Amino acid sequence: MTQLLRLDGLNRAFGGRQALKDVTFDVAPGRLTGFVGANGAGKTTAMRIILGVLAADSGSVTWGGAHLTREHRRRFGYMPEERGLYPKMTIRDQLTYLGRLHGLTAGAVARNITGLVDRLGIGERADEQLEKLSLGNQQRAQIAAALVHEPELLVLDEPFSGLDPIAVDTVMAVLREQTARGVPVLFSSHQLDVVERLCDDLVVIGDGAILAAGRRDELRAAFTLPRYEIRVDGDAGWLRDQPGVTVVDLDGPRAVFDLAAGRENEAAGRENEAAGTEDQAVLREALARGPVRAFGPVAPSLAEIFREVAR
Numbered sequence: 562m563t564q565l566l567r568l569d570g571l572n573r574a575f576g577g578r579q580a581l582k583d584v585t586f587d588v589a590p591g592r593l594t595g596f597v598g599a600n601g602a603g604k605t606t607a608m609r610i611i612l613g614v615l616a617a618d619s620g621s622v623t624w625g626g627a628h629l630t631r632e633h634r635r636r637f638g639y640m641p642e643e644r645g646l647y648p649k650m651t652i653r654d655q656l657t658y659l660g661r662l663h664g665l666t667a668g669a670v671a672r673n674i675t676g677l678v679d680r681l682g683i684g685e686r687a688d689e690q691l692e693k694l695s696l697g698n699q700q701r702a703q704i705a706a707a708l709v710h711e712p713e714l715l716v717l718d719e720p721f722s723g724l725d726p727i728a729v730d731t732v733m734a735v736l737r738e739q740t741a742r743g744v745p746v747l748f749s750s751h752q753l754d755v756v757e758r759l760c761d762d763l764v765v766i767g768d769g770a771i772l773a774a775g776r777r778d779e780l781r782a783a784f785t786l787p788r789y790e791i792r793v794d795g796d797a798g799w800l801r802d803q804p805g806v807t808v809v810d811l812d813g814p815r816a817v818f819d820l821a822a823g824r825e826n827e828a829a830g831r832e833n834e835a836a837g838t839e840d841q842a843v844l845r846e847a848l849a850r851g852p853v854r855a856f857g858p859v860a861p862s863l864a865e866i867f868r869e870v871a872r
């Protein structure tokens with residue numbers, strides 16, 4: 562049965578170095594959670610603790626409120642950073658072995674494998690040795706290995722790294738099937754564009770500490786100033802002189818600018834009165850100078866937000 566996975570106050574040091582600092586976040590049922598951070602930020606360490614490969618110094622990981630046991634973890638699916646399949650074995654043999662290890666019947670395993678390799682686009686390669694496949698296809702096989710026993714939770718360390726855009730879409734469709742049946746999915750990535758496009762929830766980690774966690778759209782709203790785009794007929798340079806306006810990008814008649822609204826106001830909602838008044842004031846000023854062809858709020862990309870929270 563799918564549940565909520567909760568990491569609560571996890572700490573872990575290696576030697577004198579604190580790799581995780583009071584790490585707390587949830588991975589909710591049926592949601593795809595992107596775990597983003599630079600190299601060495603602590604993503605792999607946190608994932609290993611979830612899977613019990615590594616122990617935390619303090620803090621807890623719970624599944625539906627219960628402390629994790631070996632039995633819970635047996636029903637999780639994990640794609641480790643170091644990958645885990647044998648190069649010399651065929652994909653089908655390895656997946657069969659893993660499925661049987663997890664207690665599935667031979668018939669169920671065979672059915673699952675056929676479905677998975679087909680959907681992952683490696684159906685025709687399933688009887689080849691792993692090492693004979695391209696790196697992208699090897700990665701698809703690793704993902705199949707995490708899924709073959711119909712896990713209740715999926716934890717994937719960099720599942721999209723090294724995949725071409727078509728493979729990203731293929732893998733994504735398979736992960737979406739999992740969330741559709743209620744499975745919580747946690748995946749780590751450096752590829753912010755991928756995370757931005759794909760995830761429902763987002764956890765940003767920097768130097769072992771959680772910098773932001775929550776719904777993607779809410780994070781966008783909470784971590785950014787009200788940002789607007791305007792297109793006029795003439796040059797939009799006059800915007801630079803407007804009170805409360807910070808021009809982010811100016812290219813002749815087109816400009817992107819932030820409005821100086823308090824962060825607390827902004828977190829409370831974009832429609833707050835102060836921001837509403839200011840954006841209309843800028844629009845009126847623009848109209849007084851000539852035709853306005855476009856005016857409206859723009860959502861900054863996650864990459865921009867990430868730069869902001871990682872400062």
Ligand SMILES: Nc1ncnc2c1ncn2[C@@H]1O[C@H](COP(=O)(O)OP(=O)(O)OP(=O)(O)O)[C@@H](O)[C@H]1O
Pocket residue numbers: 575576578580598599600601602603604605606607642
């Ligand atoms: N077994 C270990 N022994 C010593 N230090 C470790 C060990 N595992 C991780 N670390 C250190 O802990 C910190 C976090 O590493 P971790 O691998 O969790 O980061 P990451 O976010 O997964 O980065 P990457 O994307 O590069 O794998 C790093 O400074 C790393 O060097």
